[in-house]
Amino acid sequence: MEDSTTAFLAAGDPLMQRTLIEGLPSARATMVDTIKFYIDGMPGELRETMGAADFVTVNESEAREIAGTPSIAKAARALLAGGxxxxxxxxxxxxxxxxxxxxxxxxxxxxxxxVVDPTGAGDAFAGGFLGYLDSVDVVTPGAIRRAIIYGSTVASFDVEGFGPSRLLTLTRAEVEARYQEFRRLTHFEAGE
Amino acid sequence: MEDSTTAFLAAGDPLMQRTLIEGLPSARATMVDTIKFYIDGMPGELRETMGAADFVTVNESEAREIAGTPSIAKAARALLAGGxxxxxxxxxxxxxxxxxxxxxxxxxxxxxxxVVDPTGAGDAFAGGFLGYLDSVDVVTPGAIRRAIIYGSTVASFDVEGFGPSRLLTLTRAEVEARYQEFRRLTHFEAGE
Known part of the structure; x- marks a missing residue:
């Protein structure tokens, strides 16, 4: 654990999450997730924990609730201002x-x-995201973008099966193929 | 009207929409929009009109209702099978x-x-989409992707003001700048 370069603090007591982050001072990427229970019940502790993390991951409704705005962009920037x-x-x-x-x-x-079962999609995303960051030499903005697509790729496989079943048979080649498919699905040329 | 290379048939009686499409045999791009009233009330006529159009544009709930599936990808392909x-x-x-x-x-x-007012976003999208297709030499898959981004760009400006107010002052340079911004926001490098 102390040798990990990345750590995912799944939703839990924000004080415990912060203690774990503080125990990993040399980690290149820590990521904190949370749930409504802590947003409502421990907002101050949660804010401090999010400020101590490298990455914070929340779903849309959580982001809006924490930041108090309907705009996803505004909510993301408000959370960013927390540290x-x-x-x-x-x-x-x-x-x-x-x-x-x-x-x-x-x-x-x-x-x-x-979509067979969305259970675990967020954790699968975290695994793909941090796993990719663990593999790169330097965490650049470009590497973070690629990590988000790897996370999205692993999450997309996760929801194709019940529980984590699809992930148990997932191969590296399947992940790479879907990553490339993501690129083909999203890229477009410069305008005029 | 007969000389138009593109035509947008905003939501209306599908029979009327089809008559207009048939009156523009040399148009390079016709696009049909609709609303729940016609999806529920004239499904057969609507299906035939969509099959006669080059492009069909629907919102998410309409796509799901017409195609009878929660998957956006499946609904889009089911609508495509109609012609x-x-x-x-x-x-x-x-x-x-x-x-x-x-x-x-x-x-x-x-x-x-x-977002100040979402009114007219769909029509603004259609204007940007067809306007771009009108400007290209050949309607290729790449040109359609670019047209979708131009449509999304114009729609994003539309919702920044009440009614069409923001569009009245919109310049070509602003559209181009946001199109490029769309590219910067979405592109990522190949994985490994």
């Missing part, structure tokens, strides 16, 4: 938005034809 | 999805901080 290096707002089937001091990135959702 | 060359599913603040025989494209929404 983390980057904020990821998960938009479910619509993808994700990312804000940092240097960057703003919007990733659409992968166009799945059949 | 149009391309189907655009408008996702509001989350962007748009596009399906044709050759392509599938997902465009995220432009991250606006303040």
């Amino acid at each position: 983390p290096k980057g904020v990821i707002v998960k938009l479910g089937e619509y993808g994700a938005a990312f804000a940092s001091a240097e960057d703003y990135f919007v990733a659409p959702g992968y166009p799945l034809e059949d | 149009p060359k391309g189907v655009i599913v408008k996702l509001g603040e989350y962007g748009a999805a596009f399906a044709s025989a050759e392509d599938y494209f997902v465009a995220p929404g432009y991250p606006l901080e303040d």
Whole structure:
């Protein structure tokens, strides 16, 4: 644990999350998730924990509630002002938005034809995101964008099966192929 | 009217829409929009009109209702099977999805901080989309992707003001700048 370069603090007591982050001073990327229970019940502690993390990940309704605004962009920037290096707002089937001091990135959702079970999609996203950041030499804005697409890719596989079943058979080649498919689905040429 | 290379048939009686399409045999792009009133009341006529159009544009709930599926990708492909060359599913603040025989494209929404009035966003999209297609030499899949971003760009300006007020002062340079911003917001490098 002490040797990890990345750590995901899944939703839990924000004080406990902060203690864990403080125990990993050399981690290149810590990420904090949360749930409404802590947003409502421990807003001050949560704010402090988010400020101590490298990345904060929340879903759309949580972002709006914490920041008190209907605009996803405004909510992401408000959360960013609290201290983390980057904020990821998960938009479910619509993808994700990312804000940092240097960057703003919007990733659409992968166009799945059949969603079997959305359970665990957020944790799968975190795994793909941090796993990619763990593999790069330097965490640049470009690397973070790629990490978001890897996270979205792993999450898109997760929801294709019940629980984590699809992830148990997932291969690196399948992940790479869908990452490239994400690029083909989203890129367009310069205008005129 | 007979000399137009593009035509937008805003939501209306599908029989009337079809008569107008048939009166423009040399148009390079006709686009049909509709509303729940016609989806529920004239489904057969609407299906025939959509099949006669080059492009069909519907919002997410309309797509799901017409196609009878919760999957946006599946709904877009089901509408495509009815005969149009391309189907655009408008996702509001989350962007748009596009399906044709050759392509599938997902465009995220432009991250606006303040939405003043969403009235007319769909019509603004149609104007930007068809206006761009009118300007190109050949309607290729790449041109359609660019047209979707131009449509999304014009729609994003529209919702920044009441009614069409923002569009009345909109300049070509502003449109081009936001189109490029859309690219910066969405593109990412190949993985590894």
